[in-house]
Amino acid sequence: MGTDGPKRSRAREPLHAKTGWKMPCGRARISLPADERAGMGDGAPTELLFLADDEGNSVTVSVLGRKPRWTAGLEAEIVVRTPFVSGRTDLALHLSKLEEWADALDRLDAGEDVAWMEMSRGPSLFIQLDGERGCPEVVVEDESLSMVTVRVPLVPPDDWISDHRRRLRDVMDHWVPMLSG
Numbered sequence: 001m002g003t004d005g006p007k008r009s010r011a012r013e014p015l016h017a018k019t020g021w022k023m024p025c026g027r028a029r030i031s032l033p034a035d036e037r038a039g040m041g042d043g044a045p046t047e048l049l050f051l052a053d054d055e056g057n058s059v060t061v062s063v064l065g066r067k068p069r070w071t072a073g074l075e076a077e078i079v080v081r082t083p084f085v086s087g088r089t090d091l092a093l094h095l096s097k098l099e100e101w102a103d104a105l106d107r108l109d110a111g112e113d114v115a116w117m118e119m120s121r122g123p124s125l126f127i128q129l130d131g132e133r134g135c136p137e138v139v140v141e142d143e144s145l146s147m148v149t150v151r152v153p154l155v156p157p158d159d160w161i162s163d164h165r166r167r168l169r170d171v172m173d174h175w176v177p178m179l180s181g
Contacts, residue, residue: 058082
């Protein structure tokens, strides 16, 4: 042992089968298929984004309904849950933000990090495929209201991008026809 302390071997960290990402942050949790989710509640698709692992870390973007005073918008929320910190923040969604999420999914599928809703009113959401802890991270920034940033490391399941494309399609098919302007 030198002055640098003991050397840690990273060779023992499990790798994600499809992406090859190191998985020191927990294993992926399987999400329910869209048809099973639709059977819950009133059938209106609500979960636009759901990423979680088996260590209790999750980030969800849920559609709550139409905004009463803005006919072109949806009320939504971002919910972060970890064993250390949990919180939620309101979010307004409209067609262009949903289209931006579709573009973000395409960039993630191409192996790029994304910033969704950056530089807009309200919270921003970032997905970094190789975060600070050697695994994917979701970063939620609420600079406009609470001035809080939360970084959630987690490893999504293999099919998470296709699952989120289905979620987006379900949300758009159900909610967009109800919006005006």
